[in-house]
Amino acid sequence: MRREKLPVTLFIRGEQYFDDVDPDATELVTEGTLELMEEGLRLTYQETSLTGMEGTTTTFEITGPQVTLRRAGTVNSQMVFEEGRQHTSLYETPYGELSVDIQTSALRHNLSDRGGLLEIRYSIAVEHTVTGRNSFKIRVKRKN
Template sequence: MNKKAIITVDSAVLNDEEDLIGVVTPGEFYETEDGFRVEYEETKLSGMEGTKTIIIIREDSFDLIREGTTETKMEFKDRQKTVSLYKTPYGVMEIKIDTKKLEINVDEEGGIINTMYALEIGGQPALKTNLSIEIKVQ
């Protein structure tokens, strides 16, 4: 099953001021053996032009993978900590993700992923982040 979809990604960093980044983009939505897969091309607006984003969705976790000018594999598992490398044209950084809350409600017609996590980049103070991914099958 390969379906066209509209992907909406909203990311909010909860610090002194709320920094909200929102992207709406066309993409592909697939059913896989153990869940679902979403793919879309990043745009100049996201600052990652030349990068493909892949989201692997399972019942209780998801991976956010970027390939191209920016490369990473970020793993989100409820109440678990993971470590990844984030490779950009400017260098490589270690990122730590401490997933505080994760809700996945996705089926063959699309759905929503909501997660709240602490993101630590290169030893800097952790940023509390809310991430919402909505998949609307066309």
């Protein structure tokens, strides 16, 4: 199968929920690529100053029931999402590494070479202490 990087527009909405506080929401519209692979799909885009991670490349790899989020550049991290399962990752910061537990409560997508939607809801625990619940929706629109 030929690997092809298709130009796409990504509409990203992330929300963070903390106890008894309105969700903190971030919205970003950015250009990226959608790559079809034998084992799934890959979405890639550059972070901006809006997300506080300028100089970082973010990649979502969707393979079967699992989504892997990788960041490389000014921020380096890897997070694995799989509905109903917990995965532990290392999160690099300028001040050192943290152990992060990701518990995914919902993972849905209908992505294809035409675009689609990826939705993930998860809770995050830093050094085994839950710090909040997060969700993000990424709408992928193929550019003509």
